[in-house]
Amino acid sequence: MTPPALTAPAEGPHPGGVVVLAFIATLAGRFVLTRLGLEVPILNDVRVLLYLCLILCLLLESHRIGRTAAAGGYCLLPIFGLLGYQILSASWAPSNAVTGPMIGDLAATAFLIMVYYFLARWDRDHVTRMTLHLFHIAAWVYFLAAASGRGHASNGRWAALGGGPNVFVRVMILGCITSLYLYARSGQKLYWLAPIPAFLFGALASGSRGGMAALGITAVVAVLAIRPSLRWNKIAKPLGFLVVLSIMVALTAGPVIADFVQTRFVEATVGQGYTSDRDVLFSWALRLFWQRPLLGTGINGFHAIANLGEGERYVHNLPLSVAAEGGFVGLSLLGLAWFGLWHAYIRTPRAERSLEARASAYCGIYIGGTSLFSGDYFDARIMWIMLVLAAVRPARRRGARAPADVSHPWSRVST
16 A cells, blocks of 8 residues: 655744844844944844844744754754864864854854754745845845945945955845746746846956856856756747846946956956965965864964964865865865755755755855855855755655645745
């Protein structure tokens, strides 16, 4: 006798405010109130208050999340193994290494990943849908703030809301990806593609070469993934729409950043071979890895030993940073974490993968690509979160009807 099919849990209230709070806590990063001219003891780091509120919300909603483990939840084990190993590596870091802030960042990353895991157990697709909408809104907020002249770096690179140009470019490209997601989800309504040229303009104005290189990596992965289903009659209209809009943006707003783009991307990068000292950082990381190949220097050992100045405290490359400070053990755990996420993702048959899971995977791949060129361990948090949302899904139970699609991401929400 054939066993009953495993289907998703019956539909109930969806997470709402807690997703918004988790998104703000994730995007805020290390934001401190002193940037606003405020001085509040203990609460200067906004993570303290936001994380406490998140814990309270999850406790209030724990009866909705349930106790059943999520399908694909095993992919979290190597991630937490990597983060735990990095925290443990403080015990053999150089005596002059300042490890406290980095331990705090790693613990914060683990906390955020766990929050999104619990939310994915509750209703992965709805949580991902809301998160993608929030990234789209954030992209507009960042773009409009930068376009108004607020937050530009001293060298003219676009930035906004206290984040640097490398943060700005990530938000812009995530805005592009979410525009494509909204286009696909709406039944291919062209107006959802209209923001893409503006966001790409903002990405170029940020001057982030690593961000643009990561976009190229993500585009190649996406084309290889969807190539079998590509049909010219399906892509001709949206592609033509984007080309026309891009030409209009280039003609009207292009002269504003033309000189900057020429200087930054062509003359400095191609003509002069300017790398923002990434070649020096990478060579130092490799040197430290070969000197301590098994366990590495311990966290913040790179800065303590290389001593390249306050502006170069980390490697700006996640695998090389893990190799230098965690050695072969850390590098193996990083590879295992990526493999676990990939394995959990492909365990869902291609035909059953939701649009939300696919969009989340591309967001995670893009942030992973940027981590090859800029940022530290905490800057990779969005990569881990989006890949977890792509790989983890609520456990199915017997005899329940599959949930209907929610027409609007804010409908029937709980806290």
